[in-house]
Amino acid sequence: MLPVLFLDVDGPLIPFGAVGARSAPATGGGNPLLSRLDPAHGTWLAALPCELVWATTWMDDANEVVALRLGLPRLPVVDFPDEDPPGRVHWKTPGLVAFAAGRPFAWLDDEIGAADRDWVAAHHPAPALLHAVDARHGLTRADVDAVAAWLGSLSP
Known part of the structure; x- marks a missing residue:
């Protein structure tokens, strides 16, 4: 089975900092922050050898709105307790x-x-990488490279 990569939306994929619009602005009364999505993120994430899973308060709306703009397929969604x-x-x-x-x-x-990190170490038997993304800037190539390096370090 492939490792899992859990993705948050607000902060990592939609940065909170003052950034220029990266994609076409939302139309029809949509969320104006969606213009901060970077379509390159979809390409970067899809290239990783793992199962992508939404871990966000967007829940399945991430599939309806965010995945489409990033060119990602429909992803599983974590149902939080x-x-x-x-x-x-x-x-x-x-x-x-x-x-x-x-x-x-x-x-x-x-x-x-x-x-x-402490909770995961105490409750999860397999390797885990908890990578904090700077919400001011959102996901960077360096963040994705860190995940790729970690995935590459796992035993087959």
Whole structure:
């Protein structure tokens, strides 16, 4: 089975910083932040040897809106539990570990912290890369290269 790459939308794919429009502006009353999506991200992500999975509050709307603009196929979506994890652990973390079901995974998000890394290390038996993306700039080639290098380091 392939490793999983969990993708957040707001921050990594739609940066929060003041950036120029990268793609055509949203029309018809759409979300104006969608113009910040970079179509190159779809090409970069699709080239990685892993299963891409949405890990975002966009839920299946990520398939209807974001995937289309990035040229990605319909992706699986993590269905997060309703309860909050203990302490400073991000609310997504237990759901990602459950979805991965023992498979190696990488997670691209702008809200990853030390508590998440500690929680994953204690609750997930396989390798995991929790890679924080700078939300001001969004996903960069260096971020994707870091994931690619990590994926390449996994034993076949």
